[in-house]
Amino acid sequence: MKEESxxxxxxxxxxxxxxxxxxxxxxxxxxxxxxxxxxxxxxxGEGKSQEIQSMPEIRRxxxxxxxxxxxxxxxxGIKSFLLFGIPDAKDELGTGAYDKNGVIPLAIRIIKKEYPxxxxxxxxxxxxxxxxxxxxxxxxGIIDNDTTLPLLSEAALAYARAxxxxxxxxxxxxxxxxxxxxxxxxxxxxxxxxxxxxxxxASALYGPFREAAGSRPTFGDRKTYxxxxxxxRQAIREIELDLREGADVVMVKPAMFYMDLISKAKDRxxxxxxxxxxxxxxxxxxxxxxxxxINENDVLMELVYSIKRAxxxxIxxxxxxxxxxxxxxx
Ligand code: PBG
Ligand code: ZN
Numbered sequence: 521m522k523e524e525s526x527x528x529x530x531x532x533x534x535x536x537x538x539x540x541x542x543x544x545x546x547x548x549x550x551x552x553x554x555x556x557x558x559x560x561x562x563x564x565g566e567g568k569s570q571e572i573q574s575m576p577e578i579r580r581x582x583x584x585x586x587x588x589x590x591x592x593x594x595x596x597g598i599k600s601f602l603l604f605g606i607p608d609a610k611d612e613l614g615t616g617a618y619d620k621n622g623v624i625p626l627a628i629r630i631i632k633k634e635y636p637x638x639x640x641x642x643x644x645x646x647x648x649x650x651x652x653x654x655x656x657x658x659x660x661g662i663i664d665n666d667t668t669l670p671l672l673s674e675a676a677l678a679y680a681r682a683x684x685x686x687x688x689x690x691x692x693x694x695x696x697x698x699x700x701x702x703x704x705x706x707x708x709x710x711x712x713x714x715x716x717x718x719x720x721x722a723s724a725l726y727g728p729f730r731e732a733a734g735s736r737p738t739f740g741d742r743k744t745y746x747x748x749x750x751x752x753r754q755a756i757r758e759i760e761l762d763l764r765e766g767a768d769v770v771m772v773k774p775a776m777f778y779m780d781l782i783s784k785a786k787d788r789x790x791x792x793x794x795x796x797x798x799x800x801x802x803x804x805x806x807x808x809x810x811x812x813x814i815n816e817n818d819v820l821m822e823l824v825y826s827i828k829r830a831x832x833x834x835i836x837x838x839x840x841x842x843x844x845x846x847x848x849x850x
Contacts, residue, residue: 549825549828549829551824551825552597552847553596553599553840553843553847554598554599555828555834556598556835556836556837556840556843557600557601557641557794557834557836557837557840558593558598558601558602558838558840558841559601559602559603559604559837560586560589560601560603560604561578561579561580561581561604561606561732561733562582562583562586562603562604562605562606562623562624563580564582564606564626565582567582567585568581568582568585569585572728572731574727574728574731574803575728575732575799575803575806575838576803576806576810578838580732583626583630584630586630586631587631587634587635590635590638593840593841593844594635594638596844596848597844597848598840599639600638600640600641600686600834601638601640601641602641602643603627603628603640603641603642603643604643604648604733605617605622605627605643606623606648606733606734607622607623607649610648610649610651611649611650611651612650612651612658613650613657614646614647614649614650614657615649616649617645617646617648617649618674618677618678619678620678620681622678624678624679624682625678625679625681626682628640628642628684629682629683632682639685639686640683640685640686641684641686641715642684642686642687642688643688644672644675644679644687644690644691644696644700645672645689645690646668646671646672646675646691647691648734648735652737652738653734653735653736653737655692655745656691656693656745657671662744665693665695665745666695668693668696669699670703672691672693672699672700673702674703676689676700676703676712676714677709681707681709685713686712686713686715686768686769687704687712687713687714688714688715688716688717688771689714689716690720692717692742692745692746692747693745695765696716697714697716697765697766697767698765701714701765713768713769714766714767714769715767715769715770715794716762716765716769716770716771717796718759718761718762718767718770719756719758719759719770719771719778719785720771720773721749721773721774721778722742722746722748722749723749723777723800725774725777725798725800725801726798726799726800727800727803728800729798729799729800749777752780752781752784755772755778755781755784755785756785759785759789760789767791768791769792769794770785770789770791770793771793771794771796771836772794772795772832773795774796774798774801775795775796775797775798775801775827775835776801776823779827779830780830782795782827782830782832783830783831785831786831786832787831792834794833794834795830795832795836796837797835797839801823801837802837802838802839805819805823805839816842817842817846820839820842820843820846821843821846824843
């Protein structure tokens with residue numbers, strides 16, 4: 521019997537890295553453009569496209585322009601889109617969110633007419649539509665869970681009826697998935713998926729999104745409904761509950777700082793996991809790249825492969841087109 525110390529010199533992990541093609545041969549993780557989902561900010565009207573100061577190269581656009589961009593993304597192999605609506609007028613009850621002829625139902629119809637094969641997901645929340653910028657109805661300074669639920673259900677119904685393939689509740693109200701699933705079923709809609717923002721943290725990384733959507737809360741913060749970033753086990757419980765309530769896909773959000781939870785969710789649940797690489801992740805990379813401090817393309821590949829390696833099936837990112845272009849050029 522040889523001593524372990526005799527065998528040791530012959531073990532060389534570096535053999536597995538010795539050439540590009542050997543590295544390709546043993547690579548554990550891969551992903552395709554079809555794993556990417558592109559978020560789109562929609563404004564009402566026609567022919568308008570607006571800059572978002574804290575998200576260079578991302579724009580708010582009217583649906584006629586969004587349609588063209590969906591076409592271009594489809595050509596790159598991106599097959600799914602996550603729509604956010606920014607209404608002309610906001611009010612106390614966020615009525616624009618559940619208006620059958622609101623910005624999102626109209627956009628869904630326009631996009632689906634041109635590209636029926638595009639998988640359209642619609643974010644379901646009130647914060648883009650309320651004056652106060654909170655994700656639910658405010659009663660006596662408190663974000664009221666149960667009066668918000670029927671409004672979220674109405675919004676989900678309006679989007680499903682307009683042709684959305686997926687509705688994506690993001691308000692972090694308890695019972696939102698159940699309320700929406702029941703409302704859809706009572707309306708005879710059985711095929712619409714629910715992708716729940718199950719474990720969504722109260723994150724400083726949403727800042728640029730709130731500029732884009734004009735949804736910064738006018739008072740307080742979102743810490744009474746979005747999760748505390750110190751809690752990982754609680755994230756698992758949130759996902760468990762959403763599964764019991766009828767979610768088809770669950771999400772971890774943000775992605776970059778929360779890879780431990782993507783990984784745990786993947787190990788625990790046999791259901792597609794989405795990871796949302798949020799606006800602040802986009803802007804951090806963009807800002808550093810803009811200054812020449814990092815190589816944008818290399819960082820993007822590292823980020824996306826890491827999210828995939830952690831266990832996400834769906835990767836939601838504002839960089840989807842760029843990543844698809846890099847994949848294509850490889
Ligand atoms: C709305 C919503 C937010 C995001 C997705 N849906 C903002 C928030 O909770 O303030 C953030 C996305 C991003 O930062 O890219 N509930
Ligand atoms: Zn919200």
